[in-house]
Amino acid sequence: MKIYFGHSKGFDYKKELYEPIRESELNIRHEIIFPHEKSEMPTNSKEFLKTCDLMFAELSYPATGLGIELGWADALGVSIVGIYKSGSHVSNSVKLLTKNFIEYSNSEDMVKKIERFINGL
Numbered sequence: 382m383k384i385y386f387g388h389s390k391g392f393d394y395k396k397e398l399y400e401p402i403r404e405s406e407l408n409i410r411h412e413i414i415f416p417h418e419k420s421e422m423p424t425n426s427k428e429f430l431k432t433c434d435l436m437f438a439e440l441s442y443p444a445t446g447l448g449i450e451l452g453w454a455d456a457l458g459v460s461i462v463g464i465y466k467s468g469s470h471v472s473n474s475v476k477l478l479t480k481n482f483i484e485y486s487n488s489e490d491m492v493k494k495i496e497r498f499i500n501g502l
Contacts, residue, residue, distance in 0.1 A: 382499070383412045385433040385459075387426065387451065389444035390417070398439055401488035407496060427453045435460050437495065441469040451478055462498060464491060 386402065388394050399415050402408060414433065416424045427450075430436065436454045438447060440463045454461050461479040465471055467486050483498060485491035 382410075382434045383414070383432060384499075385414045385416075385426070385429055385436045385454075386439065387416065387436060387447050387454075388439035389442035389447055390421075391442040391444060394439070397488060398491075401492050402495075405492045405496070407492065407499070411499070426450050427457075430454050430457055430459055433459050435462065435499075437462050437464055438475070440465040440471050440475060443472065448474070451475065454478075462495075464495065 384407075386398060388398055394417070399418060402413055407413060414429050416426050416429070430450065430453050433454075436450070436459050438451055438461060440447075451461060455478045460481075462481040462483060463471060463475055463479055464483045464485060467484055471482065481498070483491070483494045485494055
């Protein structure tokens with residue numbers, strides 16, 4: 382499965398999101414796309430999303446760019462799953478795009494819950 386991870390740039394996403402996913406079984410079983418893994422420059426995520434089966438959106442930190450990506454994913458028919466840290470506020474607008482949300486407490490918990498979700502598809 383080809384999976385895109387969208388997120389805000391307002392946190393240490395390389396350490397908190399990219400590393401745990403890359404070090405997990407998810408990285409072996411699926412093609413994972415992170416928008417800022419190779420460069421901090423803006424990426425053409427719309428083109429990535431055209432080829433993806435699934436998008437995980439890290440919603441703990443609000444971001445306009447992530448909202449745009451969510452709109453593209455929805456328009457392109459890409460399934461969306463929102464993930465967020467316990468205690469974070471998730472925008473009501475996102476709830477119009479998906480009914481699938483994963484609340485997690487730490488990176489290990491996040492990976493476990495993402496794996497469980499994918500295995501249930």
